[in-house]
Amino acid sequence: LAAADENYQVIFKSKEQYDPNDYSDLRRSFGSANVYLKNLQTQEEKFFLTLDNVYFSHYHPAEFSNGKLYVIKRIGYTKEIARMTSDNPRAEQGWTDELWEYQADGKGNRIYSAQGLDFRASVEQGIIAIVANNKLIFIYTSGGIVKEYQVDDLKIDGVVFSPNIPQISLLGLARNGVYFWGNLTICPGTESFFRIHKDFWGNTG
Helix, strand or coil: CCCCCCCEEEEEEECCCCCCCCCCCHHHCCEEEEEEEEECCCCCEEEEEEEEEECCCCCCCEEEECCEEEEEEEECCCHHHHHHHHHCCCCCCCCEEEEEEECCCCCEEEEEEECCEEEEEEHHHCEEEEEECCEEEEEECCCCEEEEECHHHHCCCCCCCCCCCCEEEEEEECCCCCEEEEEEEECCEEEEEEEEECCCCCECC
16 A cells, blocks of 8 residues: 655654653643654655644654645643543543644645544545544545545445444555555454545445
8 A cells, every 4th residue: 555655754753741650641642743754765854844732642643745744633632531531432522633734834724623533645636535433534635525434335245243333444545546445443353344446436345
């Protein structure tokens, strides 16, 4: 599968001050950070910009593609909310994750927001794939929803997942640029894979 830009790695260097022994301190997970781009051929790191509320502990927090940075921010999440969410994971709380696009001059544009999200960008195709609320959502990089998929739309015909509902996970765009790949997972393993054709946006199984 193709990476967003295989020549560069996005590196966050947190500007937050916290006790390294205090694992409850949320500043370990998100906050203000300097963003660097590491050239994987020369190993040179170059400063890109400084951002607030960066969710740098996310397993896929950012991508750099065609001169643009795509990054997840976490907004409004507090220790109080963390305790409430731990007691009641389904409680609606006043926080959100936001996907932003940034130019090299620092100009930013919020693309999408939801409580908990993942993404993969295909800037050459003008499309970003997002998983939020266990839905797969394709949006234009310029804004606007292209297509949405529920779990049942992505599973192989005749397959019944019981008793647990699988979670949608993103893999990325194939190197030939034709298919976008993902999988359906039930902890601890993958139940099935799916692929979406870039032209027809239909599940081909």
